[in-house]
Amino acid sequence: MLDAIFGQGDRNSLTMDKPHPDSLLDTSVQGVISRPLDRVDGPFKVSGTATYAAEYQIDNLAHGVLVGAKIGHGTVTAIDASAVKAMPGVIDVITDYDTFIRNPQQGGETTAPTQGVKEVGYFGQIVAIVLAESFEVARDAAQRLHIEYDYAAGAYDFDANRDQSETPPASQIPAHYTQGNVDKAMTQAPVTVEATYVTPSQNSAAMEPHASIAVWNDDALTLYGSYQMPTSDAQQLAKSLGISEKKVRIIARYIGGGFGSKLGIAPESVAAAIAAKRLGRPVKAVMARTQVFDATVRRSNTEQRLRLAAGKDGKLTAIGHDSLTSNLPGEDYFEPVGIGTHFLYRGENRSITHDMVPLNLLLSGSMRAPGEAVGMIGLECAMDELAEKLGFDPIDLRKANDIDADPEKDIPFSSRQLSRALQVGAEKFGWDQRNPRPAQRREGEWLIGMGVASAARSNMLQQSSAKVEIHADGSATVSSAMTDIGTGSYTILAQIAGEILGIPVEKIRMSLGDTNDPPAAGSGGSWGATSAGSAVYLACELLRDKLAKAMDVDPGELTLKDGQAIGANRSVPLGELVGQGMEATGEIKPGKMEKAMTQASYGAHFAEVAVNAVTGEVRVRRMLGVFAAGRVLNAKTARSQCLGGMTFGIGAALTEDLIHDQRNGKLVNRDLAEYHVPVNADVPQLEVHFLDERDIYANPIHAKGIGELGISGAAPAVANAVYNACGVRVREFPITCDKLLDGLPAL
Amino acid sequence: MKPFAYARAGDADQAVAEALAPQARFIAGGTNLLDLMKLQIETPAKLVDITRLPLGGITPRDEGGVSIGALVPNSDLAADPRIIADYEVLSRALLAGASGQLRNKATTGGNLLQRTRCYYFYDTATPCNKREPGSGCSAIGGVNRILAVLGTSEKCIATHPSDMAVAMRALDATIVTQKPDGDRRRIAIGDFYRLPGDTPQIETVLEPGELITAVELPPKVEGARHLYRKVRDRASYAFALVSVAGVVRMDGDVVASASLAFGGLAPMPWRNPAVEAAIVGKPATDANFAAAADALLADAKGQGSNDFKIPLARRTLIASLRELTGK
Numbered sequence A: 001m002l003d004a005i006f007g008q009g010d011r012n013s014l015t016m017d018k019p020h021p022d023s024l025l026d027t028s029v030q031g032v033i034s035r036p037l038d039r040v041d042g043p044f045k046v047s048g049t050a051t052y053a054a055e056y057q058i059d060n061l062a063h064g065v066l067v068g069a070k071i072g073h074g075t076v077t078a079i080d081a082s083a084v085k086a087m088p089g090v091i092d093v094i095t096d097y098d099t100f101i102r103n104p105q106q107g108g109e110t111t112a113p114t115q116g117v118k119e120v121g122y123f124g125q126i127v128a129i130v131l132a133e134s135f136e137v138a139r140d141a142a143q144r145l146h147i148e149y150d151y152a153a154g155a156y157d158f159d160a161n162r163d164q165s166e167t168p169p170a171s172q173i174p175a176h177y178t179q180g181n182v183d184k185a186m187t188q189a190p191v192t193v194e195a196t197y198v199t200p201s202q203n204s205a206a207m208e209p210h211a212s213i214a215v216w217n218d219d220a221l222t223l224y225g226s227y228q229m230p231t232s233d234a235q236q237l238a239k240s241l242g243i244s245e246k247k248v249r250i251i252a253r254y255i256g257g258g259f260g261s262k263l264g265i266a267p268e269s270v271a272a273a274i275a276a277k278r279l280g281r282p283v284k285a286v287m288a289r290t291q292v293f294d295a296t297v298r299r300s301n302t303e304q305r306l307r308l309a310a311g312k313d314g315k316l317t318a319i320g321h322d323s324l325t326s327n328l329p330g331e332d333y334f335e336p337v338g339i340g341t342h343f344l345y346r347g348e349n350r351s352i353t354h355d356m357v358p359l360n361l362l363l364s365g366s367m368r369a370p371g372e373a374v375g376m377i378g379l380e381c382a383m384d385e386l387a388e389k390l391g392f393d394p395i396d397l398r399k400a401n402d403i404d405a406d407p408e409k410d411i412p413f414s415s416r417q418l419s420r421a422l423q424v425g426a427e428k429f430g431w432d433q434r435n436p437r438p439a440q441r442r443e444g445e446w447l448i449g450m451g452v453a454s455a456a457r458s459n460m461l462q463q464s465s466a467k468v469e470i471h472a473d474g475s476a477t478v479s480s481a482m483t484d485i486g487t488g489s490y491t492i493l494a495q496i497a498g499e500i501l502g503i504p505v506e507k508i509r510m511s512l513g514d515t516n517d518p519p520a521a522g523s524g525g526s527w528g529a530t531s532a533g534s535a536v537y538l539a540c541e542l543l544r545d546k547l548a549k550a551m552d553v554d555p556g557e558l559t560l561k562d563g564q565a566i567g568a569n570r571s572v573p574l575g576e577l578v579g580q581g582m583e584a585t586g587e588i589k590p591g592k593m594e595k596a597m598t599q600a601s602y603g604a605h606f607a608e609v610a611v612n613a614v615t616g617e618v619r620v621r622r623m624l625g626v627f628a629a630g631r632v633l634n635a636k637t638a639r640s641q642c643l644g645g646m647t648f649g650i651g652a653a654l655t656e657d658l659i660h661d662q663r664n665g666k667l668v669n670r671d672l673a674e675y676h677v678p679v680n681a682d683v684p685q686l687e688v689h690f691l692d693e694r695d696i697y698a699n700p701i702h703a704k705g706i707g708e709l710g711i712s713g714a715a716p717a718v719a720n721a722v723y724n725a726c727g728v729r730v731r732e733f734p735i736t737c738d739k740l741l742d743g744l745p746a747l
Numbered sequence B: 001m002k003p004f005a006y007a008r009a010g011d012a013d014q015a016v017a018e019a020l021a022p023q024a025r026f027i028a029g030g031t032n033l034l035d036l037m038k039l040q041i042e043t044p045a046k047l048v049d050i051t052r053l054p055l056g057g058i059t060p061r062d063e064g065g066v067s068i069g070a071l072v073p074n075s076d077l078a079a080d081p082r083i084i085a086d087y088e089v090l091s092r093a094l095l096a097g098a099s100g101q102l103r104n105k106a107t108t109g110g111n112l113l114q115r116t117r118c119y120y121f122y123d124t125a126t127p128c129n130k131r132e133p134g135s136g137c138s139a140i141g142g143v144n145r146i147l148a149v150l151g152t153s154e155k156c157i158a159t160h161p162s163d164m165a166v167a168m169r170a171l172d173a174t175i176v177t178q179k180p181d182g183d184r185r186r187i188a189i190g191d192f193y194r195l196p197g198d199t200p201q202i203e204t205v206l207e208p209g210e211l212i213t214a215v216e217l218p219p220k221v222e223g224a225r226h227l228y229r230k231v232r233d234r235a236s237y238a239f240a241l242v243s244v245a246g247v248v249r250m251d252g253d254v255v256a257s258a259s260l261a262f263g264g265l266a267p268m269p270w271r272n273p274a275v276e277a278a279i280v281g282k283p284a285t286d287a288n289f290a291a292a293a294d295a296l297l298a299d300a301k302g303q304g305s306n307d308f309k310i311p312l313a314r315r316t317l318i319a320s321l322r323e324l325t326g327k
Helices: A042-046 A135-144 A159-164 A182-188 A230-241 A267-279 A289-295 A372-390 A394-400 A418-429 A489-501 A528-551 A574-578 A635-655 A714-726 A737-743 B012-018 B033-038 B074-079 B081-086 B088-095 B100-105 B108-112 B164-170 B273-277 B286-297 B309-325
Strands: A011-016 A062-068 A074-080 A090-094 A126-132 A146-151 A176-179 A191-199 A211-217 A220-225 A248-251 A283-286 A302-310 A316-327 A349-358 A446-458 A464-470 A476-480 A508-512 A559-561 A564-567 A570-573 A582-590 A600-612 A618-628 A685-690 B005-008 B024-027 B046-049 B058-060 B066-069 B174-178 B184-188 B211-217 B224-231 B242-251 B254-263
Touching: A011 A528, A062 A135, A062 A267, A062 A289, A074 A126, A090 A135, A090 A267, A126 A135, A126 A267, A126 A283, A159 A349, A182 A302, A182 A316, A182 A349, A191 A372, A211 A267, A220 A230, A220 A267, A230 A248, A230 A267, A267 A283, A302 A372, A316 A372, A372 A394, A372 A446, A372 A635, A372 A714, A394 A418, A394 A446, A418 A446, A418 A600, A418 A618, A418 A685, A446 A618, A446 A714, A464 A489, A464 A528, A464 A574, A476 A489, A476 A528, A489 A508, A489 A528, A528 A564, A528 A574, A528 A582, A564 A574, A570 A574, A600 A714, A618 A635, A618 A714, A635 A685, A635 A714, A714 A737, A737 B309, B012 B046, B012 B174, B012 B211, B024 B033, B058 B081, B066 B081, B074 B081, B074 B088, B074 B100, B074 B108, B081 B088, B088 B164, B088 B224, B088 B242, B108 B164, B108 B211, B164 B242, B164 B254, B224 B309, B242 B309, B254 B273, B254 B286, B254 B309, B273 B286, B286 B309
Parallel strands: A011 A582, A062 A283, A220 A248, A316 A349, A476 A508, A618 A685, B005 B046, B024 B046
Antiparallel strands: A062 A126, A074 A146, A090 A126, A176 A349, A191 A302, A211 A220, A211 A283, A302 A316, A446 A600, A464 A476, A464 A582, A559 A564, A564 A570, A600 A618, B058 B066, B066 B211, B174 B184, B174 B211, B224 B242, B242 B254
């Protein structure tokens, strides 16, 4: 994908065509890798000196406020800007019916998203931008702007339009996969479960709204944007604007959370760029929180039909996971609901299908572990139901269905500690205290229960590069178009470089989030740390070879520690060895290992919840996640990633529900007061425990994706605990009190 | 936000005079009004800043009870030792609402005048009779899970969002005001709010320019138990689905006095004498509690997705009465 823009030159490039058993991270002696170092960017963030996209101070800036369509489906027939243009301070009202993007682009695409905004595909679709000398005037004018529409009937109701469903083209996984005969296995098995689970649309709810500042310098565009994948985002932006990608630079030094919503470009970037070009001055466009909800991206709602067939020994003979999701007409991204189901458990008969209903609702796309985060709700709740039917402990059932080879592809796993995670977790959590009969434990008004679910998240490696320079003063600079979206990239990349080069982390300067630096895949799909980390590793490996040559020793004889190169009975400061400076670029590419091995991170989630017997309110009392994700690069940031994932798992289970009015496609709960993510009081003591692991098939740093593992399986653990607590199985998420009320004990 | 005039008042006389201007609004904490102005749901032509008025302080009244200045922040009121000791239900209700940051800014008078959190009131792209009289109610037939089941009209089914006001209703608070002509009024909280009827845009009996200066609480009920129970979708920072404020005094096994008010169910903090009549002077039994719930919900009308509030209110009331009566 990125070959075209990866330059040639003196670089250390590795394609993962074979295992990489030896890692310099195991033989280096600086002693910083894996340590729980504080974030190197932390002091900037807490002191307000980390500059986010909207915060750049640019001279002569015009303030843009976006205007969303106030119909769910139809056509813009006129934009009457005369009244607002007469307002003091208003500069202009700009639209470009052909070029404005209808919706954000999906992550990693290198083409423009669907363009053209005269046709309105969903309520809130951005159709114009109002420019003024101040934000306040622009916002006022944007709210007053008069737009006329032709209304068209729209498809807003999922249930009413289910007969319009289509099978989308394959993406990361095929839309339909069948093996054997699930129907037949269901009739033959002694124990079966068939159940339908429903999950709602969700919003990423990143703290920082989408924001862009567009600055043109002749025909070259610099966009300060809040984007997770600047390299491909710059390509998307260039294609949208019809200019060369060489003329687009994106700067995204700090990103206040993305969770998938900032993988691809969003409408504010193109609107700001077009407006800035027309005005001949820089333009800032920050999406209002309501617009982030209305017009960026949602996770699709899902309807999941689960079928499980098992023998009396608990071993699955069949798994059916057939899902129905939704997206805008013309968009073929589907929530890969069954992605984890492909490789998690045994079962010779399999049906994992995805169909999609076109709806006039905002784009659905990748959000917080697309696939597993909601797909494992279906699978892991169904496993809980199966365990009860079999009379099995839910952990024993999962262990009975653990496997040592991919159940569909006849290839091994690169590393997998599912059963061990379940076992270790059970011991740490006190699983033996759980009463397998539901609704048996009561403390006052509260019914107490425990639940478990497996954790699994596909591991991905994406082509990425990074440059590392050692300077004459012995310090170093790491630069890459990789991003830090709040996850700790700055810190772990400095740790990798510091470990291999023997340079204290505080002497390593980090430059991330700038497409002028070597291209990288950015942050998404939990691939950031391993992909950019491998690129940094490879750059440092080459630098190490160069240093050895400068020392005139064999690389194997060289020790790098505390800024000194040590070998052949000499210890030389790095600064002396590098002369005016020494640099190298590292580049990693996925290769045959991706197909030769099924790669994923695994773990187990445990939850204890209390359900109020009077009201049905659910409060999580404690959670434990046991995770194996290869090498942990920083014990603190890795733990924080998992805590965040588990927290969003609580949200998926209990609170998050993006609600559209089915009469007109209008999103009704479009602020953080009414779209309920968990608040501090909803999140109890969370424990995270990592299992030691190295994955030599994944990459040279032997790590796997971690960011999304914490959410994958967290929600069903909570849901299963709710069932164990009160005996009510809610299959329509989130589990709010109204859905439990009928099944609660009489007062 | 539309441009507006701004005047900072030095005393109450000046404030009410300034507020006689067309479309004027008082502003104190601004925790609700400013949000609504940014969204152009509220578009006052003038803001009269009353934050410099001497309306702070919680003072004992000669005739018993306390007077709470209209500008007393919610956080101060919740933490006041006398409020905690004598009017525990009020402190608990305040702490059940909003967040620490909001409570620091929000004032006693402003809290009484919070606007509804109905989704459609908040969205200027949709009809709403409260926001734009005569445009229609989008919530009826729409998404109404959080909306009212009591006291609604065909024009509006919005709920009042305040927790504090529910406790004050249970405490029989009196709202003290000053009118532009200098007259002062003392309005019982039971007379302060208006049901939506055909004019959902009118929420209280306050007249143009009339300023809330204080809220008075009667002497405490000796020997009473207090309770504020709020049922919500998450543990904090969520509005009530159902809430109950109760002050109950027992005489042996018999309920000697009871005052019960409800949030999340109606366009105003709700109180119905029939609920209290079902238990006062009677033994604290589940049968009597059920009768109280029957009385509360006799006229309840669900709108579809908020139907659950009826059984939820019933269960919450019965459990609350058990707690209040020590049963």
